Amino acid sequence: MNDRSEATCTLGEAMIYQIARTIEDGIVAFHGFGSPLVQLALHLAKRTHAPRLVLVAGATYGVNPTPPFLTPTTNDWVMNRGAECHLDIEELFDLAASGRVGRMFLSGLQIDRFGNLNVTCLGQERLQLKLPGGGGGCNLSCDVEHVTIWTGAHRATVDPKGRRRFRLVESCDFITSVGHRTAEGRTRSEMRYRGRGPDRIVTELGIFDFDESGHARLAAVYPDVDVATVRENTGFEFPVRDDLSSVPLPTPEMVEFIRALDPLKIHERELGLKERARRFSLG
């Protein structure tokens, strides 16, 4: 491999590192299906700062697997090779409901300021677009201790009619999984959910945390992104941390690890062509 590739990381690799940094050691963490960025982040975390992580792979429910490579579908024997043991589907969700799952990762085609997500359907009055659905996200967003929200498509697009389509929206057409406030404005503590809700939104533009009111707040941006860019691509107003920082970048060893585990570059499928071309110097 050439010098350049050694000296830089891609946006995808940088995002994987941002997600990995949200994962504590010694907890049970679970990823759903169709989330290669998260799968790689979990393996990276376990390989680096979280060796005691109980990594439960989505779909196979294999515990601490060591897959030879990443596949485009999650319920594949490739993905649970070397698993220490397996859980039943009900066992994983019981662990979450009893407060024993420390972190889960959720995404959405709509993400609002409180971290509510929609992956069920678009259209208020009538159904305009049926989305695949949220799997267990609805239950886990209530039960799991912490949630990392991520998306590789923060950047707003323009639809055929010339309207800007936001991923981070003013409000969700349907609430598939809950953040810090319900549609009726009730807080998590009022709802007496077991979990504490999302504490990060990792996107290809930056990273949000949540302020005391449960509102998304910009905490960091990528080296090639400024706050204005984040604002014009976000469907709601948001506060910015005084100590706004540039996202930390992975070490070359981490990048090597990611590339070795994902030779098919499955994780890039979460990113648009333009985003895939972004590179950051590790120098």
Place this chain on the structure above:
Amino acid sequence: MNDRSEATCTLGEAMIYQIARTIEDGIVAFHGFGSPLVQLALHLAKRTHAPRLVLVAGATYGVNPTPPFLTPTTNDWVMNRGAECHLDIEELFDLAASGRVGRMFLSGLQIDRFGNLNVTCLGQERLQLKLPGGGGGCNLSCDVEHVTIWTGAHRATVDPKGRRRFRLVESCDFITSVGHRTAEGRTRSEMRYRGRGPDRIVTELGIFDFDESGHARLAAVYPDVDVATVRENTGFEFPVRDDLSSVPLPTPEMVEFIRALDPLKIHERELGLKERARRFSLG
């Protein structure tokens, strides 16, 4: 083996046959621990008239096992040899609660006229005698479709103070498992139990069924027992069927089968020495 043993059966063997006759083909039937007469009856039924019986062994929860011999404790690998598969403890009870267990077998140190049983403790005001307890009998007596009640100690004994001690009593000191009427006199249909309750009491003196009111009714006696004997050994008044009969006896082949499966004569431990000596001619 000599002619006599071929030509006769013991009381225990006759009782095993009576219990076996209460078992329908094609159902799930379950026996608890400490019930060798019932274990043998289930194996006899499956070997004869109920080949499609789903025989679930108590304690091991082995399904259709073929033990080489009967042991004095039920949770022993001897007892689940050859099992087709095994259930979890919760699976068996779920099957009962969902109405899929056709028959269960229960006994008691006290048995009342409605088939309520006590295996928990003796003494009304204060605890006089702590009994081992009912295992899952409480739950199963409500849920299982049919219950066969059995005891090898119907015959009343005389205690040190000269008082007659009945097994079939006027009323139970504690209701461990329910029959056709609760202590408050409520019927099973009022209680909306899933199961229909006991339909037989098999003892070493005779067999009771239950009349429309859910009251035990003498239906058959052993060749060496008359109704008067049953009456003087029973703590409550009971009706007698007009077609009172003598219990049918097993075939020599059935007796052979029982003796082959219980070489240690474990089942005789449910019977007093006097009862063990009883023989019936199969001629």
Place this chain on the structure above:
Amino acid sequence: MNPAVHTQADKRCELAELVAHVREGDCIAIGGGLSWREPMAALRELVRQRIGKLRLVGSAHGIDVDLLCGAGLVAESAESYVGFEQDFGMAPNYRRACESGAVEVRDSCCYTLVQQLRAAIAGLPFMPIRSVRGTGFMALHPEYKTMICPFTGEELVLVPALRPDVAILHAQYGDARGNLCIEGPPVADILFARASKKVIATVEKLVPPEELAEKGVTIPYFYVTALAEVPYGAHPTACYPFHAYDRRHTAEYYRLASEGAEGFHDGYLQPYAYGCASQAEYLEAIGGAAVLERLACWQESPDAWMKLYE
């Protein structure tokens, strides 16, 4: 009233007979998940027999549900996910059917489904669950009720027992009595088997009872209504250790499904479902021995395995 137990000595039958256990309008639980161990041969037989108005319940699914939607057999979907993940994306036939109103959208969530199945398994009218409140699923499911917990004072959701009419499963091994052995993730198959009124299964291989007991029984025979030996019955989804996921065929499926209802009917349903009287004909249609050998090569090496996803 009470669910049956199935104890006939020999439950083997032909695929057509097996699938005939499904009635129009039935509530169906499809085993497997995503690209793993879907009972595709049984579903194609459903398509051939045109048994429709089906109400689907399940967790994370893909081509199985999309196929039935493409064939117009689905009236209602209560799945928690239907799609092709990062592999191909949204499910074309499923989307069309939902957006046209042909399929009533009753989306559910994995744990909600688990709790509803557990209620059926335990013969209870409902199961409590602490989550779901505050999401759009409460409005989508007016049958859910809430209660204030008499122990803690908190609000709980009560989800009613869910007893599917038929569970359709594909397992690696089975015996004539109906015992099933599933290797690898069972997904929700065990819950479906325990909760459903009828369980019909296709298996890669029928084996003698002793051999099955040796491998280990995943689903005891008395839950199972009938089964048929249908090798490659999960194709194009994976049924390891026998064969891997057929991504090439799935890509073709996706391309045709994306062309619209007609394109899918003429390009896929005709040649692969209606046009195949048997599984043997289907296996020829998808490329025969050459393809099957390719899918069996996953065990040779990680590289050989990886090539199947390129």
Place this chain on the structure above:
Amino acid sequence: MNPAVHTQADKRCELAELVAHVREGDCIAIGGGLSWREPMAALRELVRQRIGKLRLVGSAHGIDVDLLCGAGLVAESAESYVGFEQDFGMAPNYRRACESGAVEVRDSCCYTLVQQLRAAIAGLPFMPIRSVRGTGFMALHPEYKTMICPFTGEELVLVPALRPDVAILHAQYGDARGNLCIEGPPVADILFARASKKVIATVEKLVPPEELAEKGVTIPYFYVTALAEVPYGAHPTACYPFHAYDRRHTAEYYRLASEGAEGFHDGYLQPYAYGCASQAEYLEAIGGAAVLERLACWQESPDAWMKLYE
């Protein structure tokens, strides 16, 4: 508040250290059942450390509960059965302790226990159950509540979640990380492991993680707090395939227990518990190699096996 998960890399420890996880007054779930896989070595260590006022929950038990009662360590019993079946009959120490009032009788039933453990496992305040109503157990357990089902109008019993402080198990195999493999009937061990705050286990044999994964993990490591390798840790109950039930020793136990508290203390507790600083000393006390060989001979033939019960 939330139950912990246990992820330390090496959970191996000595028996004394293992049992020290139990605190006076704890609610204890003992694994195994009747004469099968009872964690007897751990219980004898409890006796040596004199950790008392224990509240016991469980299904069908025998010598394990009777031993603790005989040593005066039990304050309350919510077992569903405590006895020696047709083998020897009622449990002498247990009876004495209950009848003297030393042990509060809180008898439960198997399915009630299962539902209470399931509530804890699912993080719910309670589980519904249709049975129990109409029995004496309602009065024995004022903590049970009833409700009218909003779906069916029938009365249901709500049994509260049961989260034991410590589950004490004996498994055949374990690894340093705490994964446990149980061969043969797990009884309620898996439910106990999932529901309890702490899980401590003795194992016949510690094996490398790969070997354990090969055998199959019954209880994943993150439920397990600590474990110790204690061969014959279930004696005199059976731990197949290693050894059968020691009926001779149990007969002696029963004879001494039947002689009354003092006879049991001097005749059994002294020589077999207090008098043995280690499991090695205990194994000598019960007859050493000769006895252990006799208990291993069950595999030779059904006749050899049968002789163990004569």
